[in-house]
Amino acid sequence: MIRVAMLSFWHVHARDYARQITEHPDTEIVAVWDEIPERGRKEAEARNVKFYESLDELLAQDDIDAVVVDAPTNIHRDVMVKAANAGKHIFTEKVIAPTLREANEILRAVEQNGVKLTVSLPRLYDAYTQAIQQVLDQELLGELTLVRARLSHNGATANWLPAHFFSLEQCGGGALIDLGCHPMYLTRLFLGLPESVTANYGYITGKEVEDNAVAVLSYSNGALGIVEAGFVNRFSPFALELHGTEGSLLYSTHDSKILFRTSKLGEEVSKQWVMKEEPSRKPTAIQQWVGHIKENTVATENIEIALDLTKLMEAANLSARSGRSVKLSELAP
Numbered sequence: 001m002i003r004v005a006m007l008s009f010w011h012v013h014a015r016d017y018a019r020q021i022t023e024h025p026d027t028e029i030v031a032v033w034d035e036i037p038e039r040g041r042k043e044a045e046a047r048n049v050k051f052y053e054s055l056d057e058l059l060a061q062d063d064i065d066a067v068v069v070d071a072p073t074n075i076h077r078d079v080m081v082k083a084a085n086a087g088k089h090i091f092t093e094k095v096i097a098p099t100l101r102e103a104n105e106i107l108r109a110v111e112q113n114g115v116k117l118t119v120s121l122p123r124l125y126d127a128y129t130q131a132i133q134q135v136l137d138q139e140l141l142g143e144l145t146l147v148r149a150r151l152s153h154n155g156a157t158a159n160w161l162p163a164h165f166f167s168l169e170q171c172g173g174g175a176l177i178d179l180g181c182h183p184m185y186l187t188r189l190f191l192g193l194p195e196s197v198t199a200n201y202g203y204i205t206g207k208e209v210e211d212n213a214v215a216v217l218s219y220s221n222g223a224l225g226i227v228e229a230g231f232v233n234r235f236s237p238f239a240l241e242l243h244g245t246e247g248s249l250l251y252s253t254h255d256s257k258i259l260f261r262t263s264k265l266g267e268e269v270s271k272q273w274v275m276k277e278e279p280s281r282k283p284t285a286i287q288q289w290v291g292h293i294k295e296n297t298v299a300t301e302n303i304e305i306a307l308d309l310t311k312l313m314e315a316a317n318l319s320a321r322s323g324r325s326v327k328l329s330e331l332a333p
Contacts, residue, residue, distance in 0.1 A: 002089075002293055003065045005031040005058055007079055009043050010170075011093045012162065013120070014070035018047070020286045021068065027290055033058045035071060055079065059086035066116075066293065069093065072170040073177070077102040084109035089116040091289045094181045095310050098172035098317075100331045103310040107303065118289035118299045119306035123182045124189065125282035128251050131258050132242065135249055135276060136190065140262040142246025147190050148226040149183030150239045156204070156211040156231035166207040174209025176201070177313050180229030183240075184316075185309045187217060187225040190242060193308050194219050198325040199316035204232045215316045218325070249276075 004021050006014065006029055021027045033052045034040025044051035052058035059067075059082055066089035071079050076097045083090050090110065096119060097103040110117045123129060135141065152175075155161035164170055171177060176184075176199065194217035202212030211232050217225035230236065237254040247262030250273075258276040262269065283291070285302070292299050311328050319326040 002027045002290065003030045003063055004028065005033065005052075005064045005067045005088075006043065007055070007058075007067045007069045007083070008034045008036075008071035009039055010035070010072050010164065011070035012165070013093060014068075017068050017070065017091070017093075017120075017286065018043075020284065022047075024286065024290060026294065027066075031058055031061070031064055035075070055082065059083060059088060065089060066091070072164070072167075073098055073172050074170050077105055080106045081109045084113045084115050084117075087113055087115060089289070089293050091118050091120070091286060093120050094185075094306065095172075095177060095313055096306050097310055098177075099314050100307075100311050100333060103307055104333060107307065116289065116292040116297075116299070118285055118292060118302055120285045121181075121185050121302060121306060121309070122285055123186055124302070124305065125284065125288075127278035127281040128240075128256075128258055129186065129189070130281065131276050131278045132190070132240070132249060132251065134279070135260055136242075138264075140247050140260065140264050141242060141244030141249060142262075142264070143221075144191055144223055144242060144244045146224050146226070146241070146243045147187050148228070148239070148241040149187050150228040150236065151179050151183050152228070152230035152233040152236040153179065154232060154234045156207060158234070161231065166209050168208045171209060173313065173317055174201075174207065174213070175211050175229045175231045176213040176215060176227070176316055178229075179231070180213055180215070180227055181309060181313070183227045183229060184215070184312050185305050186240065187227055188305060188308050188312065191217065191219065191223055191225050193311070193328065194225060195329075196325045196327045197312060197315040197319055199319040201320045210320070213316075213320075215312075215319075217312070 032044035069092040199215040201210030239252040242249040249260040
């Protein structure tokens with residue numbers, strides 16, 4: 001049995017991860033730490049486990065094997081470097097850290113201590129993503145020229161997001177670094193890593209972080225990625241568009257259908273949109289993390305994409321602040 005400590009319930013998905021750990025046959029929650037002690041004690045009492053006032057004391061316990069990190073983004077580096085140096089396996093909410101430099105510090109500690117890291121990038125493993133990858137692997141769209149990915153909800157206008165999700169200090173940003181992570185890493189999956197990022201942020205509800213955002217990823221071959229995110233839209237569906245020299249693909253949660261049209265399957269097929277059946281989804285990120293711990297393997301693709309996500313988010317924030325395009329090569333390693 002893998003004995004897991006929950007490190008903070010700051011993030012809105014922390015209880016979801018706690019539930020998944022509890023439901024998994026190979027894991028159990030044995031301890032809680034939280035930077036807000038009152039919140040941590042409440043969560044520990046609800047699970048009948050010990051609450052630790054001190055993170056260092058918790059990490060010193062030999063009967064704790066792994067940690068789930070849902071602490072504020074701005075303390076990810078401190079928490080995860082300590083956890084890795086203590087020999088604890090780590091599952092963490094995205095992003096790894098607000099900056100590439102901090103993310104690299106975490107990854108060095110993980111590698112040096114031989115612990116298993118997995119980052120929560122759930123839409124990488126959904127069935128629609130697997131279906132789109134099959135279309136791309138068959139080169140049915142030709143050379144990709146544009147990917148557009150949008151995810152938005154009304155957390156700011158309907159006031160259901162916790163107040164600390166609008167803290168620039170704790171979050172490192174707003175709609176893009178939180179919700180926009182998902183369309184960002186999917187765009188990175190489909191198109192690869194761009195040369196530069198140009199971002200524009202809107203502040204509709206007057207928070208100190210953006211609640212409306214667009215980032216454009218520019219590639220050396222002329223391809224573009226468009227990432228959209230917001231906290232101010234009641235009915236905006238999650239949507240993906242992929243366009244290439246020989247075809248296009250559309251997916252949206254308004255009907256949950258994957259439709260593509262291509263010239264690569266003959267003239268008759270090219271006249272109509274074809275529905276793509278979805279294969280089975282991959283195991284969840286938590287399930288994969290447990291598998292890596294048990295099998296002594298490394299989540300290579302997950303970590304690579306998570307690191308690239310930090311690069312893209314840091315570049316987007318720099319672009320929005322400076323009003324210019326930011327090359328990824330400008331980021332401090």
